Amino acid sequence: MAKFVPIILTAASISFVAWLYYNIAVYDQSLFEAFSNSFLVMLAVLLVACPCALGIATPAAILAGVGKGAEYGVLLRSGEYVEKARKITTVIFDKTGTLTKGEPSVTDVKPFGKFTENEVLRLAAIAEKGSEHPLAEALLKKASQTEVRLTDATEFEALPGRGVQCTVEGKTVLLGNRTLMQEKMISIELLQDTLAQLENQGKTTILLAVNGKPAGIVAAMDTPKESASEAVSGLKEMSLEVAMLTGDNERTAQAVAKQIGIKEVIANVLPWQKVEVIKKMQAEGKVVAMVGDGINDAPALAQADVGIAIGSGTDVAKETGGIVLVKDDLRDVVLGIELSKKTMRKINTNLFWALIYNVVMIPAAALAFLNPMWAAGAMAISSLTVVTNSALLKFAKFKFEKSNVSANQAKKGGAM
Structure with missing residues (x-):
């Protein structure tokens, strides 16, 4: 955007000078008439190139993504975590209270x-x-x-x-x-x-x-959560590496991991050592997400590229996490990552159409094929296209959407 504005101002100025000369030299117009027509061309270039579509391409999609996540209890703190979440290669889970019920x-x-x-x-x-x-x-x-x-x-x-x-x-x-x-x-x-x-x-x-x-x-x-196995399976289907990081002993951790379907277990790790484990993975080029719920997990959540905090956990963990799962359902980890990927696809689509619009319309305006009125209309339509495309994210479907909705309905029915 920093280069876009100077380029457009230059293009508009060149169009004005070129058409001013052409109108006088070729069409033999008076200076006033040539100036007026050339000014309209310059105005059309400036109007059609108004960077509304490019400017709202990203925030419109992120706003739609954050709203969609809120519907399912997945709170994305900022666009930064949407961008990072789509690049995740490794998801690390704490054991007690995260993978297990925390009710031993x-x-x-x-x-x-x-x-x-x-x-x-x-x-x-x-x-x-x-x-x-x-x-x-x-x-x-x-x-x-x-x-x-x-x-x-x-x-x-x-x-x-x-x-x-x-x-x-x-x-x-x-x-x-x-x-x-x-x-x-x-x-x-x-x-x-x-x-x-x-x-x-x-x-x-x-x-x-x-x-x-x-x-x-x-x-x-302590027994594993009902949603743990399904969440781990969903992450593996997305070709993500899944690991367990716990301060518990090796045998207990392996026994729990076996029930859930996790093969990589890092046990006997002190709270501050969790940070070192994550740093080591990052040094290997991995983009790491850490899922935790306790005070001991806060440093690891902060160190991870994306910290995912369980809503039923401590306030410290929730404040540290870039993504907060309101419900105590680990399948929302998969939903959050999937939502981030869909949101980024919307951003890329928005930018693509906004760029195509500018590539086609700016030359058209500079060649006097558009008067200022049509240029302003085309600019408005481009912005509307980006907003509409972003709004379509509301109708996106997710892997665990049906089961989550069914669970919520069951809870409501039980409450009645």
Whole structure:
């Protein structure tokens, strides 16, 4: 556009001078009559070249795309993400709360040494009492069901991506994953067989240590969302690479990934390491989309080319994401990417027709085939064509549109 205006002004000026000379030299017109006719040619060039169609080609399509996305609960924050989303080559999913329901339930409590099952559960529940993590809620619910007495912990310290450390009744309590136990140099060799058995069943394991010694294992099971498998299948049909990125252990992550249909699993990753994984993929030339829901996912969502936040997740994740899925339906990830591709096709179509219009009409005006009135009408028609083409996006059909609409109708029917 920066070059378009000077080019048109130059073309209009050349047309004016050329026709002024031609009218006087060839048609033997008076200076006033030649000036008037030449001025009309120049005016026609300027009117027909008014860059309305080119100027609204992109915003009209983006506005239509954003509106269409809003109908399905897919919020596109800006045109920048529409442009990036169509180039996505790799989609990475967080596990807990994104691919899974984020509603784990405690399935096993395995005491070790002199500790009993109730003691392990009680200490674990006290340690997680102030946490908002889904596993904490599962522990507290289980403790409530078994009616164990919970006191307050002191010297509580959250260790991101690893677990928590606190003091309970004068005892130093550690609750977390293998990484935490390794950091504190607590041997868990004797627990490895039990850990493997639980993790091979797709369960998330939490290790408990008291005063520097292992005390037991708490295992919880979180089930995949109903829409997860269908979403992954849809992305693969679009020839996109799909991966899971999680802080959970390898065995549990692989078990969940197998149920959903994801082959590439990157496990045992701390929150800040997720950013490094994404940077590495970007360095390989991949355009990465990250789908997440929690505070721990926010840095990865920001680093990804396109951050896709689940609407049921934390406010931090939603603020960081370039695309926000209002519904807790992973099929909307496919819909969002598909919508971006369709919107970009509309933009390209708009630009094509706007360019064709200018290529044909500007020479026609410069050769005096159009008077200013017809030039103004042609310019208006070109703008109307672009707007109409963009509006047609409202009638676009998507892969999961029918199932989403059916689900919404079912919910409304249930509410009645």
